[in-house]
Amino acid sequence: MKRNILLINPWIHDFAAYDFWIKPLGLLYIASFLRKNCYNVHFIDCLNPAHPEMRHEKHIKRPRRKSRGDGKYPKENIGKPDPLKDISKRYNRYGITPRIFREELLGIERPEMVFVTSMMTYWYPGVFEVIRIVRETFPGVPIVLGGNYVTLCPSHASENSGADFTLTGEGERNIPDLLKDIFGNYPDFIPDLDDLDSYPPPAFDLMPTSNHISILTSKGCPYRCTYCASHVLNNNFRTRDPIKVVDEIEYWNNLRGIKNFSFYDDALLVYPEARAVPMLKEIIKRRLACNFHCPNGLHLREITEKTGKLMFRAGFKTIRFGLETSNVKRQIETGGKVDNEDLKEAVAYLKEAGYISCDIGIYILCGLPGQSASEVRESINLVRLYGANPIIAEFSPIPGTPIWKEAVKSSEYDITGEPLFHNNSLLPCQGEQLTYEMYRDLKTLARGH
Numbered sequence: 397m398k399r400n401i402l403l404i405n406p407w408i409h410d411f412a413a414y415d416f417w418i419k420p421l422g423l424l425y426i427a428s429f430l431r432k433n434c435y436n437v438h439f440i441d442c443l444n445p446a447h448p449e450m451r452h453e454k455h456i457k458r459p460r461r462k463s464r465g466d467g468k469y470p471k472e473n474i475g476k477p478d479p480l481k482d483i484s485k486r487y488n489r490y491g492i493t494p495r496i497f498r499e500e501l502l503g504i505e506r507p508e509m510v511f512v513t514s515m516m517t518y519w520y521p522g523v524f525e526v527i528r529i530v531r532e533t534f535p536g537v538p539i540v541l542g543g544n545y546v547t548l549c550p551s552h553a554s555e556n557s558g559a560d561f562t563l564t565g566e567g568e569r570n571i572p573d574l575l576k577d578i579f580g581n582y583p584d585f586i587p588d589l590d591d592l593d594s595y596p597p598p599a600f601d602l603m604p605t606s607n608h609i610s611i612l613t614s615k616g617c618p619y620r621c622t623y624c625a626s627h628v629l630n631n632n633f634r635t636r637d638p639i640k641v642v643d644e645i646e647y648w649n650n651l652r653g654i655k656n657f658s659f660y661d662d663a664l665l666v667y668p669e670a671r672a673v674p675m676l677k678e679i680i681k682r683r684l685a686c687n688f689h690c691p692n693g694l695h696l697r698e699i700t701e702k703t704g705k706l707m708f709r710a711g712f713k714t715i716r717f718g719l720e721t722s723n724v725k726r727q728i729e730t731g732g733k734v735d736n737e738d739l740k741e742a743v744a745y746l747k748e749a750g751y752i753s754c755d756i757g758i759y760i761l762c763g764l765p766g767q768s769a770s771e772v773r774e775s776i777n778l779v780r781l782y783g784a785n786p787i788i789a790e791f792s793p794i795p796g797t798p799i800w801k802e803a804v805k806s807s808e809y810d811i812t813g814e815p816l817f818h819n820n821s822l823l824p825c826q827g828e829q830l831t832y833e834m835y836r837d838l839k840t841l842a843r844g845h
């Protein structure tokens with residue numbers, strides 16, 4: 397008889413959250429891995445914005461969703477966790493209500509194991525709430541917690557989460573040993589960890605109401621920017637066969653008529669001749685009339701006349717790029733992934749390809765240790781001058797990154813002891829050269845008012 401494993405995508409607890417094509421992609425990969433090893437998988441998505449039961453929750457406003465798959469979440473105001481009690485902003489639980497969650501749990505057969513995922517380090521309270529409720533409902537069932545929060549804050553997770561097991565890193569790498577320890581059998585199927593195409597594709601059939609699918613063409617990144625956790629999460633750069641990526645897109649397009657896809661790569665455009673170019677050409681050749689979204693920053697340096705035109709023709713609609721700062725010294729000190737000339741050339745190529753200024757979103761980091769408001773202002777102005785759309789991305793300090801020590805020194809919060817203080821909306825590493833009032837002015841400037 398097949399064993400039942402329950403997988404849960406937990407709530408987000410935060411001051412603000414927008415569903416910018418957010419999907420529990422890692423957990424869906426794990427679901428496929430488990431199925432391939434003959435486990436029965438049940439999935440509960442606490443963030444499901446289209447949960448049918450939500451219409452009975454009269455106290456919660458129906459959120460506005462957009463036809464391209466992004467949109468607002470339903471939300472409920474909840475008390476702030478103690479460390480955030482002095483912050484004068486409302487704090488919310490985003491997603492379905494706990495009542496619906498409990499009903500979902502009671503509606504399924506008792507599982508033999510529960511897997512919970514996690515994403516941003518400062519979203520752990522939603523993860524802990526899920527674990528508490530699962531524990532009450534299914535006492536004695538082992539709860540396993542994994543995902544980015546666990547990988548980035550392993551001791552915090554193992555000491556505080558209430559899970560029986562906290563596993564860092566890729567699930568495909570460490571779940572086999574756990575299954576052997578708990579059930580006595582080592583799984584028959586293990587993917588080749590050096591070959592992403594050997595991973596069974598993410599089980600998006602578990603999200604039948606989603607009108608959008610997330611795609612991953614690679615893991616990791618060849619760069620080492622000091623503020624980024626890419627190398628902590630994936631220390632080598634692994635890529636997929638671009639044609640197999642298009643097969644995956646076409647599969648969902650044919651099966652469910654999915655038209656909106658978002659890319660979750662850290663480095664989608666790096667090594668374009670071997671990867672993005674053949675992928676884009678194949679999308680065009682197969683006439684897939686889809687919209688592609690890149691909410692995660694792309695590399696400006698990889699935009700050429702050719703890549704810009706192919707992206708436009710293939711249907712890349714939401715394009716965001718990481719400039720982070722126009723300050724030359726900081727560009728070099730933080731890793732050198734981009735310079736201002738790259739920005740200027742890329743914007744010109746993208747415009748030649750057919751994009752207009754407001755399509756070309758350029759992320760500018762705000763609140764890096766030691767960063768001043770004037771540096772951010774100059775960055776916004778340069779992006780405007782070159783004809784693109786500046787978007788402020790508030791800095792979130794991440795343990796294990798090269799900039800971490802400096803972040804700890806510069807922060808007035810205990811970011812080492814309390815992951816809630818990694819929340820980018822607190823601007824945790826701001827100094828007197830970038831006050832909250834200055835930040836608000838910068839936001840207004842970036843919006844173009």
Ligand code: B12
Pocket residue numbers: 412413414416417418419420421422423425426511512513514515516517518540541542543544547548563565566567568571612616623624625626629659660661662691692789790791792793794818820
């Ligand atoms: C896609 C992405 C997003 C998406 C949303 C993703 C989501 N579902 O939430 C968008 C674009 C919206 C986004 C936004 C932001 N993001 Co982001 N994002 C990512 C990114 C690039 C990929 C995540 C992903 O899905 N990877 C692919 C899947 C397959 O991998 P995975 O989830 O890790 O799953 C594997 C393992 O973790 C494990 N696993 C997962 N679950 C489980 C469960 C169990 C039980 C087990 C055993 C194992 C396991 O196995 C899985 C399969 O191998 C990561 C970087 C990265 N490389 O992870 C940054 C990252 C998570 N983001 C980050 C940041 C900073 C942000 C922003 C704050 C940026 C900004 N300044 O605006 C915003 C925050 C939004 C908000 N409201 O607060 C930081 C983390 C910050 C933090 N303190 O935690 C990261 C690490 C990037 C970085 N800078 O280093 N992000």
Ligand code: SF4
Pocket residue numbers: 617618619620621624625626627662663718731733
């Ligand atoms: S910021 Fe971008 S380029 Fe730099 S290491 Fe992270 S993913 Fe790579």
